[in-house]
Amino acid sequence: MFTFDQLAGFIAVAEELHFGRAAERLNMTQPPLSRQIQKLEKIVGAELLERDNRKVELTSAGRTFLDEARRLMALAERAPATARRIASGRSGVLRIGFTAASGFSILGPVLDELSRVIPDVDIELQELVTGEQLAGLLTGELDLGLARPPFDQATFDSRLLYRESMVLAVPEGHRLALLDRPVTADDLNDEPLIMHSPTQARYFYDLVVRMVPVRHANVVHTVSQILTMVSLVAAKRGLAFVPHSATTLGIDGVGFLPLAGGSREPVELHALWNRRITNPALSRLLRNLEFATE
Template sequence: MTYSLEQLRGFVAVAEELHFGRAAARLRMTQPPLSRQIQKLEAAVGVQLLERDNRRVRLTPAGHAFLAESRRILTIAEAAPALAQRVSSGMRGVIKLGFTSASTFGHLGRILDYLNLELPEVHVELFEMVTREQIDALTAGDIDMGLARPPFDPELFESRLLHREALLLAVHEDHPLAHLRRPVVPADLVGVPLIFHSQQKARYFYDLVVSMVPLAQERVIHTVSQVMTMLWLVSRGRGVAFVPDSAGMIGLPNVAYLRIATPIPEPVELHVIWPRKSDNPALPRAISALSFMMR
């Protein structure tokens, strides 16, 4: 079954006008070529679509059904060029966004809201990953952009600082340190059970804490990769944990957050990262839309 869009347009015009002369005038053509179009269309479809005689034209039952489908096909065909142009320009498409669990606390929601406002036809797919997994996924082309922790290879990736915040100590609300009236110092943690970041899966926080707060590693009783898990362990009285300031937005019960004396007041960084080479036309649009949020 082969027929052209021109044949469909001719059929729709005749079906709506129920007159070959008026349909031909509407299409700015003469009547004989229009009659041949309809004949070829009926031959291709294999059924009679129109009943005609010298006095009138009317649709057969098959013609009524074919008219609805013809209109649908023509609508899609006429919209296709504009759709292709929007996709090519980056105004429509898909952005695959990786994010760390901690980046959901306040930042991810704002990003999604703004992308939806600025690029309403770009769909954002979300993938929760630690930074190392995001790097691998960006390299493989499995995601387009990430919310991750530094450092990044500048030859492969571009990045912009999105947010900087303090490093806090999460403790059970009944812990003796919860009543401390000053920032926590390393001496306060002597003999205190620690819930620590995984050196493999949460390397950024592991290195940050080790560099900021000299600790006795033998007091580490749990090693995990996700902030949420850390806070749950703290709420159960299993130890204390180092978390970003924004973790307090989780609102987990029985957990207090204490300031820590660190050389840098806000050492925790979150970056937007993307590959230097990408064939997704929506990515530059997304980066531009978020530029006001990045430092």
């Protein structure tokens, strides 16, 4: 493999088209420079320069190699500065997991805040349920999660980003929309319900069953995504318990009603990270994070 000294020597000769001037430019004598070029041509396996007693010219292979040599030298010159930026958190990649529901609530403001704090860091996003995010944070495939509790506080550190209420999604014109009060459990006795999956959406499932004594005989569909639930409500397949941020989805044919006892804000979203931080960009972000809890 050729060395950077050989590349520098070749670039100097190629630009000067004169071994004497190139050697002077490199603060060396001509014989070792000539030997460098000969070794480089042997390594490359092609003649890069045509030379005689009167002139030096680039071959076709030499002209092509000159472009690549300049690119390699530029990369070599930038590499230390790039390494220093990454080590200080001023460059690199931050891999973030987010839940589907956070995608239409807090994700936008979070990305704005990241752009303010670490503008030179590339952001990679992955839409994942909380369980998948926790696994990714453990293996190092993710640096930061936007996830729901609970989680192991000995393993993960967190910051509360967002808190909101649960509401009831109903088809437009539904009789419950005529009530001049929040919806109670008794109002739902004979209503078909679209429920959260107790495995894939366990956080919301547990919230709902704590708030409302759901009659499982009334459950007509079980799904894992908020967007799917609201779409099924629009299709008049039933009613659904969803976080208030679902009201921003803008799906036609759906109304959202307050729930009795739902004035509090039980739905939480946390920024979550492994306490054993290895990504300098994440360390820098956490030092400067100014998310406001809503």
